[in-house]
Amino acid sequence: MLEKTGVPDPEQVKDITPTEERLQKGPVVIVECFQNIPCDPCRHACRQGAIKEFEDINDLPEVDHELCNGCGLCISECPGLAIFVIDATYSEEEGLVKMPYEYLPLPEENEEVTGTDTEGRPVCSARVIKVQNTKTLDRTPVVTLAVPKQHLMKVRSFVRKGGE
Amino acid sequence: MTSLQKPEIAIVGGGPAGLSAALSAVRQGAEVMLIDRDPALGGQLVKQTHMFFGSRKEYAAIRGIDIPGKLVAALEEEGAEKFKPLLDTAVLGYYDDGVILAYKEEEQAMLIKPQKTIIATGAAEKMLPFPGNDLPGVYGAGAVQTLMNVYGIKPGTRVLMVGAGNIGLIVSYQLLQAGVEVAAIIEGAPKIGGYLVHATKVRRAGIPIKTSHTIKEAYGKDSVEGALICSLDENWCAIPGSDLDMKVDVICLAVGLTPQTELLWQAGCEQKYIPELGGYVPLRNEKMQTSLPDLYIAGDMACIEEAGSAMVEGKIAGLYAAADLGYDEKVEEHCHSYCRELEELRAGPTGAKIRQGLSRLNGGV
Numbered sequence: 001m002l003e004k005t006g007v008p009d010p011e012q013v014k015d016i017t018p019t020e021e022r023l024q025k026g027p028v029v030i031v032e033c034f035q036n037i038p039c040d041p042c043r044h045a046c047r048q049g050a051i052k053e054f055e056d057i058n059d060l061p062e063v064d065h066e067l068c069n070g071c072g073l074c075i076s077e078c079p080g081l082a083i084f085v086i087d088a089t090y091s092e093e094e095g096l097v098k099m100p101y102e103y104l105p106l107p108e109e110n111e112e113v114t115g116t117d118t119e120g121r122p123v124c125s126a127r128v129i130k131v132q133n134t135k136t137l138d139r140t141p142v143v144t145l146a147v148p149k150q151h152l153m154k155v156r157s158f159v160r161k162g163g164e
Numbered sequence: 165m166t167s168l169q170k171p172e173i174a175i176v177g178g179g180p181a182g183l184s185a186a187l188s189a190v191r192q193g194a195e196v197m198l199i200d201r202d203p204a205l206g207g208q209l210v211k212q213t214h215m216f217f218g219s220r221k222e223y224a225a226i227r228g229i230d231i232p233g234k235l236v237a238a239l240e241e242e243g244a245e246k247f248k249p250l251l252d253t254a255v256l257g258y259y260d261d262g263v264i265l266a267y268k269e270e271e272q273a274m275l276i277k278p279q280k281t282i283i284a285t286g287a288a289e290k291m292l293p294f295p296g297n298d299l300p301g302v303y304g305a306g307a308v309q310t311l312m313n314v315y316g317i318k319p320g321t322r323v324l325m326v327g328a329g330n331i332g333l334i335v336s337y338q339l340l341q342a343g344v345e346v347a348a349i350i351e352g353a354p355k356i357g358g359y360l361v362h363a364t365k366v367r368r369a370g371i372p373i374k375t376s377h378t379i380k381e382a383y384g385k386d387s388v389e390g391a392l393i394c395s396l397d398e399n400w401c402a403i404p405g406s407d408l409d410m411k412v413d414v415i416c417l418a419v420g421l422t423p424q425t426e427l428l429w430q431a432g433c434e435q436k437y438i439p440e441l442g443g444y445v446p447l448r449n450e451k452m453q454t455s456l457p458d459l460y461i462a463g464d465m466a467c468i469e470e471a472g473s474a475m476v477e478g479k480i481a482g483l484y485a486a487a488d489l490g491y492d493e494k495v496e497e498h499c500h501s502y503c504r505e506l507e508e509l510r511a512g513p514t515g516a517k518i519r520q521g522l523s524r525l526n527g528g529v
Contacts, residue, residue, distance in 0.1 A: 003355040006363030006373045035360040036512045038472070039217040041225035057219055058512025077225050079215035080361025103341055120370025139227070140215070157368045 007118050008034060017153060018065040027070025027087035027096070030153075031061050033080060045077035072098050076140035086152045095152040096129060101143040106131050107160055115147050115155035123147075123154050171197035171248065173485050174264060174278035176255045176427065179207020180471045181463025181478035182284035183235040186247060188482030188498075189282075190239055192491035195246045196482075197278065199266055201254040206232030207286055209471065211309040213341075214334055217359065218472030218509060228471065229313075258431045262458055280458050280485040283428060284478060287421035287442065287464035292326065295381040301388025305335045305418035312342050320414035324391050325349040326379050330358035330470075332418030336366050339416075347412050350377040350393055352400060359514070380407065382415050391415055423465045431459055440521025442468030447525065450503065451484035452477055460485050469518055476506045 001009045018028045029050065031042065036058045043051040043061060050068035051061050072085045075098060085098040097115075107113055107128045115126035130144040147155045173189050175182045178200035186196045204210060212228020223231050239247045250268070257265040264276040289304040291297070303311075303319055305327070311317045323344060325336045328351035336346045349366065354376050356363045363373060380392040380402065395406035422443040425435060433446045434455040446454045446461055453460050460481040463474035480502050487495045510518050 002360055002364075004375045006356060006360065006367035008364060032364065033361060035514070037217060037359050037361075037514050038219065038470075038509045038512055039224060040219065044220060045225075056511055057508045058514070078361075079217050079225055080359065081365050082361045116368070116370070118364060118368055120368055 002034060008032060013153065016063070022065045023086070023088040026089050027072075027085050027098075028065050029063060029068045029070060029072075029074065030084045030086055031063055031074075031078075032082045032084070032156075033061055033078075036060060039079060041077045041079065042074045042083060045074040047071070047073065072142060075100050075142050076137040081140070084156065088149060088152060090146060093148060094146045095149045096144050096146055097126075097152060097155050098142055098144045099156065100140050101157075102140055106133065106141055107143060107158075111160070113145070113158040113160050115145060115151060116157045116159055117154050118156050120157065122159075124151050126155060126158055168263075169197070169274065169276045171195055171276065171278050172489055173197070173280045173282065173482075174199060174276055175282045175284060175482075176264070177207065177284035177286055177463070177465070178202070178205040178249065178251075179284060179286050179463060179474070180209055180231065180235075181286075181465075181474040181481075182207070182282070183232060183239070184475040184478030185282045185284060185460075185462050185482035185485070186478075187235055187239050187242065188479040189486040189491075190242045190246050190482075192483060192486035192493065192495075193246070194486035194489055194491050195248075197248045197250055197276065199250045199253050199255055199264075199276075201252065203252050204232070205236055205249060205251070208306070208309075211306075211313040212334075212471075213313055213338060216471060218470060219505060221505060222472040222475045222509075224472070231471075255427065258427045260432060279489055280460065282452075282460040282462060282478075282481045282485055283465060284461070284463045284474075284481075285424040285427060285465045287468055288424050289417070290420040290422055292379070292417055292419050294379050296383055296388075296391075299382050299384050299388050300386070301384065301413055302382055302415045302417065305331045305416050308335055308414075308416050309338065312338060312344075318342055318344050319416070320388075320412075321345060322347050322412045323414040323416050324379070324393070324410055324412040325416050325418060327351060327418035327420070328353075328356045328358060328363065328373055328375065329418060329420065330362060331421075332416075333358040333362035333366055335416060335418060336371055337362065337369075340366070340369050340371070344414075346371045347410050348393075349373045350379065351375045352378045352396060354398070378402070379415065388413055388415055421464060421468045423468065425465060428454065428459070428461070428465075431456055433459060436525055438467075438521045438525050440517045441466075441525065445525065450480075451499075452481035453484060457488075467518060467521060470509070473506060473509050473518075476502050476509065480506075 133141040252269040462477040
């Protein structure tokens with residue numbers, strides 16, 4: 001399916017989703033990398049040792065969610081823009097999704113946007129909490145969205161209301 | 165005609181492979197003349213605004229556009245006096261006495277007789293035959309990238325991308341970043357050819373990827389106004405009644421690359437047709453040396469692959485071209501590390517085609 005359409009299968013996503021118990025402890029990384037390609041910047045970016053050392057540069061990143069503290073340093077380091085951080089503990093109703101976002105103009109903090117899924121379809125209304133665009137991020141800004149908790153594993157991008 | 169120039173090593177092509185070859189040779193102590201037809205070094209890297217994959221040694225997670233600067237800075241640090249770039253200069257011919265004929269924009273033709281030559285001329289885009297493919301608005305993906313990323317010009321307003329290899333996927337993403345709509349990416353094969361993370365990135369932005377689809381024709385009065393596409397069955401035959409009319413003003417072709425080996429034909433190198441490597445490619449040994457001992461190769465001209473591998477091949481070619489001139493300090497050691505790196509980059513499933521092609525080139529079936 002993924003190879004035909006570019007959309008990851010629910011099964012694949014399930015395999016990389018942290019346990020409910022881990023999600024309740026705070027922010028944690030979601031690495032949506034499903035193909036063995038020669039690439040390993042994520043593991044060099046991780047200072048917690050949560051992304052295990054590769055034996056072969058073609059290995060898939062293997063994440064120990066218990067070691068991950070959700071710092072998000074890996075997000076802008078991933079050339080495939082396949083890394084997200086989710087935080088299910090943000091508030092009673094909402095969780096946070098941190099994502100790479102390489103489009104201009106960048107959204108404003110507190111802006112209402114439409115959260116979209118892996119096919120670009122609208123999922124829910126979302127609020128921009130933070131826009132990081134430091135020199136270290138090297139032109140891959142990281143946007144944090146607040147979304148209803150049930151959509152944490154759904155929302156992977158967004159569109160600005162009233163056009164791009 | 166100016167007098168005959170005699171550098172120790174001449175490198176034709178200043179892309180990732182040529183620049184890496186230059187750095188490797190200069191580090192060994194050799195004197196290098198790097199010839200490129202463009203006004204700036206970097207080859208296709210100057211258009212690659214996305215981050216690279218591969219290994220950290222080969223600039224993974226660094227944007228392609230930032231790599232030439234890093235390589236040139238390293239070259240200047242290693243020995244600016246040994247490195248002579250010759251820009252805006254097209255190499256027109258290679259004669260069998262080892263003389264290169266080059267022409268610099270608005271100057272004279274020049275003759276260069278290096279002791280060793282490394283050819284790193286890269287690749288050319290393939291074309292797809294279909295009615296209307298000569299209409300204005302039908303572009304190669306490289307041209308779209310040049311327009312947008314070098315000159316800041318949008319190629320149009322709504323694009324049909326043909327080809328879901330890495331180039332088709334990346335250029336679609338860059339079109340979106342430039343604010344151009346991409347109607348769809350179509351791919352004749354039943355599977356996406358490029359890295360799937362590139363595919364998920366454009367899917368997430370809402371661009372459909374239609375595998376087992378091809379373009380039947382482009383239409384329009386003075387320029388492209390639309391395209392007819394259709395589905396393909398497992399034998400790559402059009403499925404009757406599956407035609408779809410797409411209103412687009414740009415059709416972008418990203419249907420593969422083929423090595424630019426013209427200089428090697430002129431030189432009389434032995435070549436072999438290896439589809440997995442992109443077409444006719446020169447025979448070479450593990451030193452990246454061709455059937456002519458003074459001629460080395462590297463990069464997409466040697467086999468169509470990623471820039472990371474092109475850079476490692478460049479290092480190997482530069483190392484041995486220098487070593488053959490007597491600059492042979494720690495050759496074994498360097499070679500061992502480069503060869504291992506190349507092996508690692510090609511070890512995974514995405515390297516299978518390259519491994520098979522190289523094995524066929526070396527006499528296997």
